[in-house]
Amino acid sequence: MDLPWAEPYRIKTIEPIYRPSRVEREAWIKAAQYNLFNLRSEQVYIDLLTDSGTGAMSSAQWSEIMLGDESYAGASSYYKLKDAIERILGFPFFLPTHQGRAAENVLFSAMIGVGDAGQGKVVPGNSHFDTTKGHIEFRHAKAIDCTIDEAFDTELDHPFKGNIDLAKLEAVYKKYPRQAIPLCVLTITCNSSGGQPVSMANIKAVAALSRQYHIPLFFDSARFAENAYFIKTRETGYSDKTIKQIVREMFSYADGVTMSSKKDGIVNIGGFIAFRDQELFRQCCTFNIMFEGFITYGGMAGRDMGALSVGLDEATEFDYLEARVGQVAYLGRKLTDSGIVVQRPYGGHAIFVDARKFLPQVPKEQFIAQTLGIELYREGGVRGVEIGTLLADRDPETHQERYPALELLRLAIPRRTYTNSHMDYIAAALANVKERAGGIRKGFVIKWEAPIMRHFTVELSPAP
Numbered sequence: 001m002d003l004p005w006a007e008p009y010r011i012k013t014i015e016p017i018y019r020p021s022r023v024e025r026e027a028w029i030k031a032a033q034y035n036l037f038n039l040r041s042e043q044v045y046i047d048l049l050t051d052s053g054t055g056a057m058s059s060a061q062w063s064e065i066m067l068g069d070e071s072y073a074g075a076s077s078y079y080k081l082k083d084a085i086e087r088i089l090g091f092p093f094f095l096p097t098h099q100g101r102a103a104e105n106v107l108f109s110a111m112i113g114v115g116d117a118g119q120g121k122v123v124p125g126n127s128h129f130d131t132t133k134g135h136i137e138f139r140h141a142k143a144i145d146c147t148i149d150e151a152f153d154t155e156l157d158h159p160f161k162g163n164i165d166l167a168k169l170e171a172v173y174k175k176y177p178r179q180a181i182p183l184c185v186l187t188i189t190c191n192s193s194g195g196q197p198v199s200m201a202n203i204k205a206v207a208a209l210s211r212q213y214h215i216p217l218f219f220d221s222a223r224f225a226e227n228a229y230f231i232k233t234r235e236t237g238y239s240d241k242t243i244k245q246i247v248r249e250m251f252s253y254a255d256g257v258t259m260s261s262k263k264d265g266i267v268n269i270g271g272f273i274a275f276r277d278q279e280l281f282r283q284c285c286t287f288n289i290m291f292e293g294f295i296t297y298g299g300m301a302g303r304d305m306g307a308l309s310v311g312l313d314e315a316t317e318f319d320y321l322e323a324r325v326g327q328v329a330y331l332g333r334k335l336t337d338s339g340i341v342v343q344r345p346y347g348g349h350a351i352f353v354d355a356r357k358f359l360p361q362v363p364k365e366q367f368i369a370q371t372l373g374i375e376l377y378r379e380g381g382v383r384g385v386e387i388g389t390l391l392a393d394r395d396p397e398t399h400q401e402r403y404p405a406l407e408l409l410r411l412a413i414p415r416r417t418y419t420n421s422h423m424d425y426i427a428a429a430l431a432n433v434k435e436r437a438g439g440i441r442k443g444f445v446i447k448w449e450a451p452i453m454r455h456f457t458v459e460l461s462p463a464p
């Protein structure tokens with residue numbers, strides 16, 4: 001018999017978590033105005049709000065915390081990180097930043113420009129992440145989504161739903177002059193389409209096309225290691241390669257990367273930009289000094305740079321990724337077995353529950369995915385996050401509600417943090433909600449909302 005995967009680590013330190021009673025959960029979610037972001041973490045039993053900065057560090061990473069060199073310039077921790085980025089990703093130049101969006105801010109200041117310098121410019125890519133899109137639009141440029149159409153059908157099984165449609169990309173390259181396209185951003189894995197990977201063949205083709213049109217190609221690489229795992233396990237020709245070989249090949253096609261280290265860096269905070277071109281690196285240095293900090297710390301403590309240098313190594317080991325992606329799929333299969341419709345194939349960092357199929361009787365005006373998130377908290381103290389109408393927000397011009405194609409409840413799994421018993425518990429809680437789903441006919445209405453980014457602070461009440 002083939003032995004199954006199991007975690008390539010054991011637990012040395014534990015963090016107790018409290019399992020609130022039903023009476024407490026009811027009182028707390030009401031006091032939180034039915035907004036899951038308003039709950040205190042102590043009121044949550046299993047927290048699947050995000051996989052960002054919530055992973056567990058290893059003993060080797062904690063050792064680096066003690067070894068951290070906090071010198072302002074030229075700290076040894078900086079050089080440890082520089083060496084790791086050069087060795088694992090293959091980039092000779094890098095700048096630390098305090099997190100991923102800061103890397104975007106610095107890079108785009110140099111490549112798109114500052115103020116409204118982005119007017120008339122476009123940045124094509126595969127479903128840009130919110131902060132990426134935010135930093136593009138903040139400069140009055142436009143993000144153009146060139147993801148393949150298959151990505152938008154939740155039940156369709158396609159191994160690489162993060163792929164770019166080359167015809168869509170070439171249409172953008174043909175329509176706009178070279179100066180109007182400062183860069184193309186390829187997000188690996190594609191967070192916004194459900195943690196779906198991009199194939200090596202697609203990466204190669206996007207790079208070739210971009211080179212042909214002289215457009216720089218950058219990777220938004222928060223989950224690059226999970227992407228490499230999917231290439232190894234799904235794409236022909238890669239099964240015998242190590243994750244580190246695949247990672248080196250992936251990045252060999254990029255001019256540079258932005259990174260949120262809170263994901264596949266397995267640290268609690270941090271980010272960076274890496275470059276091949278010294279001239280662009282130099283331009284970014286100025287913005288880094290203004291926005292982040294001196295070029296050898298960029299908003300990160302030395303100890304965190306040290307921990308990140310180790311995290312990059314650990315995240316690019318096959319056994320770790322097999323357990324990581326395996327745990328996400330384990331939860332996905334459990335839910336599928338209970339007849340719950342989730343996005344297929346299972347992503348690298350999260351399971352997305354199709355809330356419209358789960359609660360068909362809740363009207364779309366009453367926030368279906370949010371309603372499911374509240375019911376899951378009520379049932380078991382589990383916190384997910386709504387990816388639906390609340391997040392989609394109103395149209396900035398007409399102020400009408402925008403109803404997205406999908407109402408999803410995202411269950412993001414922190415790295416190395418929960419056990420499969422926790423996954424069993426989550427699946428049981430959701431199955432219990434499913435059993436009484438026929439009786440859930442009403443959702444929620446807005447009591448108060450902010451003019452933008454309302455989902456973080458919105459206050460709701462049960463629909464009358």
Ligand SMILES: *Cc1c(COP(=O)(O)O)cnc(C)c1O
Pocket residue numbers: 052099100101102129131132187191220222223259260261262263270271
């Ligand atoms: C998280 C994330 C970012 C932003 O990074 P932060 O560290 O949260 O600022 C950018 N792109 C992707 C794909 C992400 O997942």
